[in-house]
Amino acid sequence: MSEGIDPAFLRASDLFEHQSEEVLRAVLAQGRIEAFGAGQVVFRQGDAGDRLYIVKSGVLEILASRDGAESVPIAYLGEGEVLGELALLTGSPRSATARSPERAEVLTLEKSVFLDLMATLPRFSQDLCAVLARRLEATTLKVPRATAKQLQGNLKFFDLATVIQTLIGAQQTGTLLVTQEGGQQRVAELFFFKGNVAKARYRHLSGDDAVFQLFQAPLEGEFSFTGRTVQEEDVHSDITMPAISLLMESVRLQDELPLLKARIADPARAYRQKAAELSWNEADTVELAAAVWSRLRKGASVAELQKDIARCSYAIYRTLVTMLDAGQIE
Numbered sequence: 018m019s020e021g022i023d024p025a026f027l028r029a030s031d032l033f034e035h036q037s038e039e040v041l042r043a044v045l046a047q048g049r050i051e052a053f054g055a056g057q058v059v060f061r062q063g064d065a066g067d068r069l070y071i072v073k074s075g076v077l078e079i080l081a082s083r084d085g086a087e088s089v090p091i092a093y094l095g096e097g098e099v100l101g102e103l104a105l106l107t108g109s110p111r112s113a114t115a116r117s118p119e120r121a122e123v124l125t126l127e128k129s130v131f132l133d134l135m136a137t138l139p140r141f142s143q144d145l146c147a148v149l150a151r152r153l154e155a156t157t158l159k160v161p162r163a164t165a166k167q168l169q170g171n172l173k174f175f176d177l178a179t180v181i182q183t184l185i186g187a188q189q190t191g192t193l194l195v196t197q198e199g200g201q202q203r204v205a206e207l208f209f210f211k212g213n214v215a216k217a218r219y220r221h222l223s224g225d226d227a228v229f230q231l232f233q234a235p236l237e238g239e240f241s242f243t244g245r246t247v248q249e250e251d252v253h254s255d256i257t258m259p260a261i262s263l264l265m266e267s268v269r270l271q272d273e274l275p276l277l278k279a280r281i282a283d284p285a286r287a288y289r290q291k292a293a294e295l296s297w298n299e300a301d302t303v304e305l306a307a308a309v310w311s312r313l314r315k316g317a318s319v320a321e322l323q324k325d326i327a328r329c330s331y332a333i334y335r336t337l338v339t340m341l342d343a344g345q346i347e
Contacts, residue, residue: 022050026073027124029097029167031148033071035140044134048126053117055174062088064111066104069131072096075121076170078179081113088114090179092186095168102145105131118174169241177236178264181207181214184242185260188212191244195236204238205231210247214263215254222327224255228263229329232271270331277334280341284319288337292345302336309336313346 024041027033033041050073053059059070062082070077076095080088091113094100104111105128126134134141168180172195184193188211195205205227208216219227256263295310297303308326317325322333340346 022073026097027071030071030099031097032099032102032141032144035144036138040138040141044126044130045124047130048124051123051125053121053123055117055119057117059115059117059121059123060101060111062111062114066101066107066109066111067128068101069099069105069126069128070101070115071124071126072098072100073122073124076118076168076175077115077121077123078118078175079113079115090176092183093118093168093175093180099148102131103149119170167243169239171239172236175240177231177240178267180240180242181231182264184209185212185214185264189242189244190247191242193240193242195238195240197238200239204236210249210252210254213254213260214256215252217256221324222329225257225263225266226327226329226332228256229267229270229331232267233274233330270329274331274334277331277338280338281319281334287316287318287321288341288346289313289316290345291347292343296343296345302332305332306336306340309333309340310345313340 022045024038024045027036027041027044033044036044048071051059053075059077062080072094074096076093077098077100078090079092079094079100081091082088094115100115101111103109135145168183177195180193184191190210191208193205193207193209194203196203205219206217207214207228214228217224217227219230222230258266290310290313295306297306299306305326305328309322312322312325319333319337322337323330326333337346
């Protein structure tokens with residue numbers, strides 16, 4: 018039983034937001050609050066769909082496995098978000114696993130309670146239909162969801178790439194912050210507008226390179242996303258590609274970076290110009306090559322180049338390896 022608990026978190030749910038205070042307290046009275054610690058499983062893929070879950074606090078991680086492969090994170094659900102309603106309606110088993118990456122509190126409602134709410138509360142049934150319709154619409158037409166997602170946690174327990182993918186998939190508008198030292202030091206900031214990354218900062222990097230670097234360097238600290246309303250005319254983007262393309266390129270560079278690092282095993286080794294002048298055939302990276310070449314006049318290591326030149330690790334490594342292969346540096 019869950020009497021005496023503030024029902025405010027239910028107001029954040031698109032399934033309960035239009036219900037009266039009396040109904041919300043009745044729902045709490047018939048449900049049960051369950052607490053989950055780091056890594057605890059709420060339900061597993063294939064389990065029977067016998068109850069509804071509403072996130073009261075914290076975040077739930079959704080993992081899925083296909084063709085017997087290892088389960089991987091595909092989404093995160095925050096305060097007020099509902100899961101399990103479709104399995105209750107169809108009788109199908111759970112299509113994914115839900116677990117608590119760090120910690121979470123969840124209100125659970127048995128199937129009998131859920132069905133009773135549908136039978137006795139016409140507005141509840143209407144809201145359920147609207148929720149399912151919006152989710153289908155968002156999936157097929159990429160229509161933004163009306164509510165703003167709130168997510169936060171420690172990156173020891175969360176996959177940042179999946180956090181970003183979740184915000185993109187939910188068509189969110191707002192700011193994702195990554196901080197360290199108890200929130201005192203801001204490390205990264207991504208601004209999303211209707212599911213696209215519009216602006217990005219990561220330490221001294223900005224734009225596309227800031228997003229790329231998030232995938233190329235181990236990142237520790239806390240993250241938080243806060244949704245907000247922004248007019249399109251107030252958005253000034255420094256990102257050059259759509260969100261899905263940005264994610265795909267980030268993953269590609271992440272996969273290729275270890276091969277480049279294998280060619281330059283010691284990031285502290287200083288490289289110097291060997292040729293009389295720079296020869297470079299790639300027009301889109303000639304500006305970066307010139308900056309690296311100029312810095313190598315007196316000698317510089319990868320670590321020093323990454324401090325001095327505002328480009329991601331992949332770009333710096335690839336430029337050096339290309340110069341090495343051409344015999345222009347030593």
